[in-house]
Amino acid sequence: METKVMNCIMCPMGCEMTVTLENGKFAAVTGNSCPRGARYAESEVTDPRRMLTTTVRIKGGLLPLLPVVSADVLPKGKIADCAAYLRNVVVEAPVQAGDVIVPDILGLGVDIVASRAMENVND
């Protein structure tokens, strides 16, 4: 039996959790204050994932950049590739909050969506 101490990152509380592993597999967790913490702990020792927030270029908007967010967590090891891919994406205003900007990014099964609305200032 092995234990790992980690801080939960699901919310700003940052609960300190102790995860118990048996034969390298997730067995139990203590120290979390909510079910989200338990899910994070299990995922962190088996398949660590992170949300991605970055920007894409936008034409015709109030700003030259549109903030975007992954609709769900992505494999931690693919975050840098996804960010690099999004650096070359260009969209056109108007955009509504929640609009899908890149569906199924890099075939990972997660959409990249707009974090905010941006009107076309030329309309």
Add this chain to the structure above:
Amino acid sequence: MELYDVVIVGGGPGGLSAAYSAYRNGAKKILVIERDRELGGILQQCIHNGFGLHHFKEELTGPGYAGRCIALIQDKPEIRTLTDTMVLSVSKDKKVTAVNPERGLFTVQGKTVILTMGCRERTRGAIRTAGERPAGVFTAGAAQRMVNMEGYLPGKKIVILGSGDIGLIMARRMSLEGCKVQAVCEICPYSNGLTRNMVQCLYDFDIPLYLSHTILKIKGRDRVEGVTVAKVDEKMQPVPGTEFDIECDTLLLSVGLIPENELSMAAGVEIAPFTNGPRVDQRRQTNLPGIYAAGNVVHVHDLVDFVSDEAEIAGKFAALEAQGNLVPAVNTVEVSPVNGIRTCVPQVLHLPEGGEPVRLFMRAGAPDRKVTLEVKCGGEVLVKKILPVVKPSEMITLDIPAAKTALMHDKITVGLQAK
């Protein structure tokens, strides 16, 4: 002169939440004045997620949170918003003078005023770092605006001074944009950011964190070429012989935030020590009758959710006062932070007959574990709360029920029980 029930200075999350709360509590004419070109305040540049779990029960990005706040007040005939409008002065008698390109200079009269101007970053001048004045030294927030809203990278090889949340978030952001973040230096022996940001912004990207280290010198004449770093002792003085150089073209400063109170002070609002914001009561009224304050202008928060909660309190009581429905206070109680609690807002309670529910927002002086927070009055413990962990970077909240506040007189203390 136009007359409003509530005039709100600042259209960030504080001002927007105050406006919505004032509307819900019956105010019929509300004005929100914002100096930026759009509403939402600093949230519009905080593109990361993690906002809203407390307030909206959902995890949102900064622009997402701002969008929610804006949606709540949009299309309400009771609420008017002005953007690109700079407030120049607020007077004791609640006249607010502002300027914008369409109307020029104008003054409006509020029955009540809520101050929600937020805070700004400390700069290089505030920390007196030696060296020439090369290009490439930015506050972390200024760099954040460039990278997330304007489309410029401030540099390629970055050192960050200060491990506050903005510094940590920018360490990740610059890494995602292909920059190399060489190091984060923190003068304190502990990080000043949220734990989750340490994990996902530094550890995930293998960025070294130097605790108890500071920057002695910024090198380079026209452009930053590097920094000289040294270890500091318990008194935060550099230890001779521990200096080393880190190469970089950009230095980002995340060295603290200052509530932005020039307007408050000019109006005659009393500023509290340590928080550097208006001294307020539990309704968020300042020492000036009818002038309220909430959010980062009162004390710097770590969660926008708490800014909204606090602004809703101010909005509610400002709206009640404007309608003549404020229950008068009969009991004044001073609130003093003691034993390990550094700051507490509100600093004073003005309680009506029978008391009123009060929420205290506090910061600890140093990190600790398994402590008991106590509210005492005249030697008697009124409320207790056991805290598994306290950190100066994470605000502590405590709700006191109305019945307990009815027992208070003269002065209460909030502090950690001696171990």
